[in-house]
Amino acid sequence: MNKAAKTATLGDVAARAGVSTASVSRYINNPDVVSADTGQAIADAIAETGYIPNLLAGGLASSKSRMVAVLIPHLSDSIFNDTIEAMSEELASAGFTVLLGLTGPKGERHEDMVRASLARRVDAIIATAPQTQNTSDLLGRSSTLFIQIWELSEETPGISIGFSHEDVGIDIARFLFSRGFARPHIVTADGVRARKRGEAFKQEWLAQSGREATETFVDIPSRFGHARRIFADLRRLDAMPDVVVTGSDYLAQGLIIEAQASGLKVPEDLAVMGFGNSSLAGDMRPTITTVDIDGKRIAREAIAAIRHASTGAEPQASVVNVGFRLIARESA
Structure with missing residues (x-):
């Protein structure tokens, strides 16, 4: 199924709330300019449809932003740092701008970061945090490619690139x-x-x-x-x-x-x-x-998936196992 067909529009929200698209737009930009009852109706409609407002100024003639959001828990003493650095370099070499988001050690800001990324119409979201039901539903209604890394899961609402x-x-x-x-x-x-x-x-x-x-x-x-x-x-x-x-x-x-x-x-x-x-x-x-863990290979697989998705085709694989390598050195 083409995910783009399920993406909610401003018109869908307006129809659900029983108001004009102009009222919805005003509410998104400044909730205080509409009445409390109208604001609540619009908020409920946004939640029910899963609508994500487009925060790109004036919109884009092209649906491709060349931006990729990379979401990790934290930077301090993070086991993801080297992998993310390698991935960012590979993505930059491929012509993408990387937006880095910190979701919190236990993923407490993950849903907010996903929403913010979708609102900026990124071409893909790459995340390390396991998904909640809320984020899975949100991503399932979006046309944005979602890539879970460091994980092998058939339940990921997109593509899983990782290891066991x-x-x-x-x-x-x-x-x-x-x-x-x-x-x-x-x-x-x-x-x-x-x-x-x-x-x-x-x-x-x-x-x-x-x-x-x-x-x-x-x-x-x-x-x-x-x-x-x-x-x-x-x-x-x-x-x-x-x-x-x-x-x-x-x-x-x-x-x-x-x-x-x-x-x-x-x-x-x-x-x-x-x-x-x-x-x-x-x-x-x-x-x-x-x-x-081969961060560069994870990046290459992610880039290949993003490019493939840009053609409108279904993913070639939902799970990509990059494996791992045990390195025996002096400490053991």
Whole structure:
């Protein structure tokens, strides 16, 4: 089905509210110029139709803005930073202007950012946050291409470009078991994807070794500073772990520093593993064993999808698996 056919217009809102299009336009630009009853009727009609006002001054002769909105939770200590930087460079090289939006660590501003992006008639929205029912409905009524990254989901209202978080957890467990580790401790951020990796790791580790892994939970976003509390938790365990699996290279870096400050050698006394293959992972000493996500390939797949969508054709695939790569370095 062509999504463009479902996009609500100013006329649809006016008809639903029983007013003129001029009244709807006045309400959108300045709600106070219409009566309270009329304003409420228009607001209800906008909500029911899913209408998104066009904030481009005067509209455009062409429906293509050459703008792409990229929505991420946060910038500080973000595992998405390197991927987003690579993606932005690829998009810019392809002639697109990138609008960056911060949705909040737990996606609290995600719906607002989606609405703002649609109102500016971007050619595509690329987002990392899992979708709510409200945003899925909103995007489903829009002709704008939506691309979910770092996720593989058939339920995405557009295209999903990413990798299996469960497979990441399984591969890490198999890797550490093959290296002879016996007492892993995992640090899991309070998010859906991190929990998927953590659960998959624990199940696979139990299957491989017959023993259960210990675990610590941290808030989102996980930060370098969390390492001190986590290291204190490790010290209180009945048996000190021989390897710690974290959800970011920043957290891995913090744990390495804490371990070294306490007199432990990494990896001889305590091995540490990160996630994301940020630039610091290869620069740290010891270098950090991590999981690499190919941000440039995600960008290329996204650009190909945007170009394909510009022809008016249906997406060639709703799910694109870019995989991942486990990089063994000095820390584990």
